[in-house]
Amino acid sequence: xxxxxxxxxxxxxxxxxxxxxxxxxxxxxxxxxxxxxxxxxxxxxxxxxxxxxxxxxxxxxxxxxxxxxxxxxxxxxxxxxxxxxxxxxxxxxxxxxxxxxxxxxxxxxxxxxxxxxxxxxxxx
Numbered sequence: 001x002x003x004x005x006x007x008x009x010x011x012x013x014x015x016x017x018x019x020x021x022x023x024x025x026x027x028x029x030x031x032x033x034x035x036x037x038x039x040x041x042x043x044x045x046x047x048x049x050x051x052x053x054x055x056x057x058x059x060x061x062x063x064x065x066x067x068x069x070x071x072x073x074x075x076x077x078x079x080x081x082x083x084x085x086x087x088x089x090x091x092x093x094x095x096x097x098x099x100x101x102x103x104x105x106x107x108x109x110x111x112x113x114x115x116x117x118x119x120x121x122x123x124x
Contacts, residue, residue, distance in 0.1 A: 002026035002101050002113050009093060009118030012085055016122070020080040022095030022115050027102035032110075034071050034078035034098075038091035038120075048093070049080060062088075085122045092117045 008020040024031065035050030049059045049069035057069055068081045078095060095115040103109040 001103070002028060002097075002099065004095055004097060004113050004115040006093075006095055006115040006118045009120045011121045011123065013124050014086060014122055016085050017081070017083045018085065018120060019082070020093055020095075020118060020120075022078050022097070024076040024097050024099065024113070028076060029100040029102065029108060031073070031076060032098040032100070034069075035096045036069065036078070036080045037094045037096055038089075039094070040091040043091075045094070051078065082120070085120075087122045089120060090122050091120060093120050094118075 003025050004022055006020065006022045008018060010018060012018055020036065031053065033050055033052050036048045037045050038048050039045040047060060048063055049057065049067055051057045051069050051071050059067060066084045071078045094117045097113050100108055100110050
């Protein structure tokens, strides 16, 4: 029905940059909010950044001024530009999309989908 494919994680030195991408595909009628979450070992998953269909954004306090979320509505893709990365940013990053999609019978359904996760490691 709906697939999310993430890319862009990796190993980077402190102060470096990475750009994450998440593309949604399938029987999608419309996309509402898109966001990025992260989960570090032994910690709960937390919201890093989100963008609404109207373009409003919000960020985790610790990433404000360093990370920027954006979306390409034509491509159903959300991006997370991460600059000035710190070791504490190390985590698995997951994209999340709230959308309206076609169910098994073509009916409109609303739900949340998650990407498979991509590892971001910040280390010297």
